[in-house]
Amino acid sequence: MSTTEAVAPDEESTDRWDPVREMPPSAKLVAKVLDYNDTLTQSQLAEETLLPPRTVRYALSRLEDADVVDSRFSFTDARKRLYTLAI
Numbered sequence: 001m002s003t004t005e006a007v008a009p010d011e012e013s014t015d016r017w018d019p020v021r022e023m024p025p026s027a028k029l030v031a032k033v034l035d036y037n038d039t040l041t042q043s044q045l046a047e048e049t050l051l052p053p054r055t056v057r058y059a060l061s062r063l064e065d066a067d068v069v070d071s072r073f074s075f076t077d078a079r080k081r082l083y084t085l086a087i
Contacts, residue, residue: 020063
C-alpha cells in the first residue's frame with residue numbers, strides 16, 4: 001500500500017501541468033516563470049523570459065483560455081495587468 005501512496009503525489013504534480021503540456025513552448029516558459037514568481041506584469045514576463053512582448057501576449061492569452069493563469073488590474077497602475085499562475 002505504501003507504494004501507491006508514494007505514486008499518488010507524483011500523479012498530482014503531473015496532473016497540475018496537464019493543461020500546459022500541449023501548448024506552445026512560449027506558453028510553457030511563461031507558465032514556468034510564473035510558477036517561480038508570484039505575480040508579474042506582461043513587461044516583467046517579457047524581461048524574465050527574454051521573449052518578445054507580442055509572444056508573451058500570445059502565450060498569456062493561451063494560458064488564460066485554458067484557465068492556467070489568472071489576471072487582474074494593478075492597483076498602482078490601472079493600465080497594467082498582473083498575472084499569477086492558477087494551477
